[in-house]
Amino acid sequence: MNFNGLGMHLGNLSRLSRAQTRSISAENFTGEKGKGGMATEGVGGQAAVDLGRGWKISPAVKILAGQTFTLADIRGPGAIQHIWMTPTGTYRFSILRIYWDGEETPSVECPLGDFFASAFTSYNVFAPISSLAVCVNPGNAFNCYWEMPFRRQCRITVENIGFEDMGIYYQVDYTLTEVPEDAAYFHAQFRRTNPLPYKAVYTILDNVKGWGHYVGTYLAWGVNSNGWWGEGEIKFFLDGDGEFPTICGTGTEDYFCGSYNFENKVTKQYQEFTTAYAGMPHVVRPDGLYISQQRFSLYRWHIMDPVRFGKDLRVTIQALGWRAGKRYLPLQDDIASVAFWYQTEPHARFPSLPERDGLEIN
Secondary structure, three states: OOOOOOOOOHHHHHHHHHEEEEEEOOOOOOOOOOOOOOOOOOOOOOOOOOOOOOOOOOOOOOOOOOOEEEEEEOOOEEEEEEEEEEEOOHHHHEEEEEEEEOOOOEEEEEEEEHHHHOOOEOOEEEEEEEEOEEEEOEEEEEEOOOOOOOOEEEEEEEOOOOOOEEEEEEEEEEEOOOOOOOOEEEEEEEEEEEOOOOOOOEEEEEEEEOOEEEEEEEEEEEOOOOOOEOOOEEEEEOOOOOOOEEEEOOOOOHOOHHHHHHEEOOOEOOOOEEEOOOEEEEEOOOOOOOOOOOEEEEEEEOOOOOEEEEOEEEEEEEEEEOOOOHHHHHHHHEEEEEEEEEEEOOOOOOOOOHHHHHHHHO
């Protein structure tokens, strides 16, 4: 059987394939063969005035405030294999959307920072991530390695809902190849509740209908109380589960592959970490002035242990701390999330994103 070039790993890297490699960037907006570096105008035009065409004339684009820019519009079949970008501006005000095979509603809708597990980073703040699915490298270089197959079309857009124009350097690396019948479509959905009502359970994902598997969670957690905040259990309700789930975790830090409050037992402080499948890459600590609240950035990729469902899926997490008398305290924290999953289409329409003020981290 011919190798289609998908599902790449070290074990099949030596295999030859007839798949065609393509890449879209500001130097080749369409990804066409032999059409890169042909720009005659762009953000680098003045810098290249002495060198001319072919000398980094269009390395980036500007997205005006209120404007939506199409990063990629690709005809398939094929698959996205890597996305790199480094945007300016406020990451919560830059909305990434991905549409598969001509669909009208996106399968991915998420602020850029949260999609790359970096809600609390900014143009001037850097928190490295080294994982299989997402890497964040110096300079706030965002990288995504989720494989995203499509059959007829892939369209990727970024909307700037901020007050100021933004710049973005980007590259979308993909392959044109045959896609197997059992390859599902990639989805990512953002949610936020601020603050979580007392005794309420936070919903990470709901109303998923179809056949698929859940592959990742990102949480941006802002703490509004003193003390430990992560006693809550994550729950996966699969295929008609009612009041009680099929999968029930034992604590927030346990789900994110840590233990005992993420505490470094030597320093008695929270310990950032980043690994292939899970991490807490960023802890925002109060500075005694304007940064008053602790915030935690957490990711968990179900790459080796996807949560499979046949017809429906719901995912929730509790927010629990401690109160007097060794009793649990239901917390009223600021929680935002991104759920990552693959499923057959069509997908259910996503809940509306919060308005700009509801997205802002403050």
